[in-house]
Amino acid sequence: MSPLKIGLLAYNSSVYPHAHHDFVNGFYAALPSQIARGHFQFIPEYIKAPTVAHVKESAQKLVGFDQVDILSGLINYKAVPDIVPLVERHKKIAFFYDMGELIPYTQHISNHVFFNSFQYWQSEYALGYWAFKEFGDKGSVVMSLYDAGYHLQSAFRQGAIAAGSQEIDYCVLHDNPTQSQVKDKARLLLEKFKTTLPSFIHxxxxxxEVFEFLEEFNQSGLKGKIPLLVTAHMASEEMVSQVANMGISMYAASMYNYYSPDKLNLQFKLAFEALTGRKANAIALMGYEMGLALVQLLPELQKRDWPTIINLLKKETVRSPRGERNFYLDSDYAIPTIDIEKIEVRNQRINKMIVAQGKALKYNHYIFEEIHRENVTGWQNPYLCV
Structure with a gap:
């Protein structure tokens, strides 16, 4: 039996330099010992630039020339409508993953397309809701021009509004290609905050830019005076471990705890780290979850019985270190468990303490309609591909 060929749309990422390798190895880490890796073959295709045209070109090569059975990879939802006709015409399936920088479309996309998201927008909604309840109104959200092109700040705002907020300041550090996007601009803004005293800084x-901003905040004299809230990405192991000498406190909404003693998490980490020698991360976890999903369908996949595979994937749920996960965008799309964490970083030590449970919503809740209406364009590149 020939191996199932999975075409992988691959981007360059300075944040996750081993991104597509981690995804593939995460996938293989999910395979039981009795199932050989030879059942699956990954074919990567590097995307030269994060535009819809380049994504389409790479997808066409994988599906048309390489004859892959499944199209996968890190992708922006804005590129999906242009790829759907290709997948449907060849009667294949697509199984994409994303960091959750955009809220999924609420309308039906395709029976052939499945998604695994890290749902950063859910953590932002939960953080906004909690921030108002904990610190009150008139907080300030600070972001780069790049980060402003997604739904993260909008989801935070809707969470705060749902909790009762009426006033939040938004500060976008505008683009200047000849110098740092953050360093000097953040210093001036933080100096201003000494006078305006927002209830929190998000x-x-x-x-x-994560390290540039945290360095400026660390030296600003605002520590202990104004609470600092950060995104799930900024609070991730990859980021926090690089500022462990700063002596800084911050809050974040987390959907995955690397140090969780949960049995499923220990199994995932052990399998991935034995395979690669590297610490597991969010990208590896999404590959692992895709592996859990597909290994259950191996008999159907070996037959290339796509109608049956599609019907099974629509209903399938897997249990992973993030809880229950499913992959078809409908009313049953899984809601994540969200922990609000206080993170203390000092003397090369990182301490994370859960202080509250976050509030999550269905992706098609009416509250998100406004976000879709106001973010008509936005960036086409997937988050963290910088």
Whole structure:
């Protein structure tokens, strides 16, 4: 029996330099010992630039020339409508993953397309709701121009509004290609906050800008005076471990705890880290979850029985370190468990303490309609591909 070929749309990421390798190895880590890796073959296709045209070109090569059975990869929802006709015409399926920078479409997309999301927008909604309840109104959200092109700040705002907020300031550090996007601009803004005293500061950054902003905040004199809230990405192990000498406190809404003693998490980490020698991360976990989903369908996949596979994937639920996960966008799309964490970083030590449970919503809840209406364009590149 020939292996099932999975075409992988691959981007460059300075945040996750091993991104597509971690995804593939996460997938293989999910396979039971009695199932050989040879049942699955990954074929990566590097996307030169994060535009719909380049994504379509790479997808066409994988499906048309390489004859893959499943199209996968990290993708922005805005590119999906252009790929759907290709997948449907060839009677294949697509199984994409994303960080959750955009809220999924509420309308039906295709019976052939499945998604696994890290749902960052859910953590932002939960953080906004909690921030108002905990610290009150008149907080300030600070972000780069890049991060402003997604739904993260909008989801935070809707969470705060749902909790009762009436006033939040938004500060976008505008683009200047000849110098740092954050460093000097953040210093001036934080100096201003010494006078305006917002009830909290919520920072939305990624890549090297995370460290630039945290360094400026650390030196601003605002520590202990104004609570600092950060995104799930900024609070991730990859980011926090690089600022462990700062002596800083912050809050975040987390949907995955690397240090959880849960049996499923220990199984995942052990399998992935034995395979790669690297620490597990969000990308690896999404690959692992896709592996859990497909290994249950191996008999049907070996037959290339796509109608049956589609029907089974629509109903399938897997249990992972993130809880129950399913992959078809409908009313039963799983709601994540969200922990509000206080993170203390000092003397090369990181301490995370759960202080509350976050509030999550269905992706098609009416409250998100406004976000879709106001973010008509936005960036086409998937989050963290910078």
């Amino acid at each position: 920072a939305i950054f990624c890549g090297s």
